[in-house]
Amino acid sequence: MSDLRDDRPSPSGHPGAAPATLAVTAGRPPRVQGGPVNAPVVLSSTYVSTGTPGPGELLYTRNGTETWGPFEDALAVLERAALPALVYGSGMAAIAAAFALVEPGARVVLPRHAYQISLALADELSKRSGLRVTTVDIADTDAVLAAVRGDGGSDGGDGADAQGEPAALLWVESPTNPMLEVADLPALVAGAHAAGALVVVDNTFATPLAQRPLERGADVVVHSVTKYLAGHSDVVLGAAVTSDPVLRERLAAHRTLHGAIAGPWEVWLALRGLRTLALRVERSQHNAAVLAERLATHLAVAEVRHPSLASDPGHERATRLLDGYGSILGVRPRGGAAAADAVVDAVRLWLPATSLGGVESSLERRRRFPTESVTVPEDLLRLSVGIEDVEDLWADLAQALDRAAAGTDPR
């Protein structure tokens, strides 16, 4: 298995520099006279090689390629990892590798509002390899830790199965998709580790600008790089990050053995996107906070969820634990699912589309998917706020809400 080894040095940025700086500086080629300032894209499936390969030697592109390195180093620097990140062909490929860290038949605890396909994968593994899945409200720290310890649960999850045996893995998303629940990550990590469970955090929503789970003691961070990190809705890509050499080796082996590798152009595009991460996130979360405040008093709106709002259930915790409230909004128009659908039909600037984290603003009614959790309200619109001018975004949203209200409410 020596071809799975990766002996690159630990990534280093500019110690003490702020994340916005690191996003620009990390993963650059060495400063040499006449050298490029950006890493090249290398298109080669194989490398010149004879005899027994040395440690870390490039051999065949499924095992590793120099085109992944700069992005992997940059993400590691941003997540404050001691080892290079691992890039995968999609967020789900990274998530599948992380799930494979636990044995068949093990028990895992997941947020009931985790990314829908992460829940679907857990369900698939429960059927195929006997993985036992307990779902919890990730904001309810006591219920989460009771489930992790195997005390059973009063959480609405399948607590009966939780009796007696501690979980091998606690899966955390915070804020959650699409309900924006905020987890008390330090408390969850401490409690899960005390019970002997591994902690994996899907940090897609927060980004390493707002939350660095490895600094809070989490074992592994996974990302859908497709979203904020790449940021332009033009690539599908994933990543896993850890400071633990044994876990990293296993995550890397999963990538090689299952073949879930990233193409060189996609990784190059993701690194290009990452350069503007701080600017994009700063602008989009400012826009989101402005819109949240206006939506909260709009007559056609029954409820708005955004952690920036003082009234939001996640506000206090997000203020304490996150460097930024993010740019996803949950909005429930008055008039139920029909009104929500009418809003989606009436927008002209906002894009009706799934996915999130791009420069463009988009929205969708989540329960249009029959597989979405039934604890997500039927009429909930998830808004991914982009970097457009906030007044243009507001004007379009307000006219769509007004039109939907006029069309679905006889008053």
Ligand SMILES: *Cc1c(COP(=O)(O)O)cnc(C)c1O
């Ligand atoms: C999109 C998403 C994923 C899946 O990533 P892909 O790149 O689409 O495979 C996982 N987690 C979260 C929170 C996501 O938003």
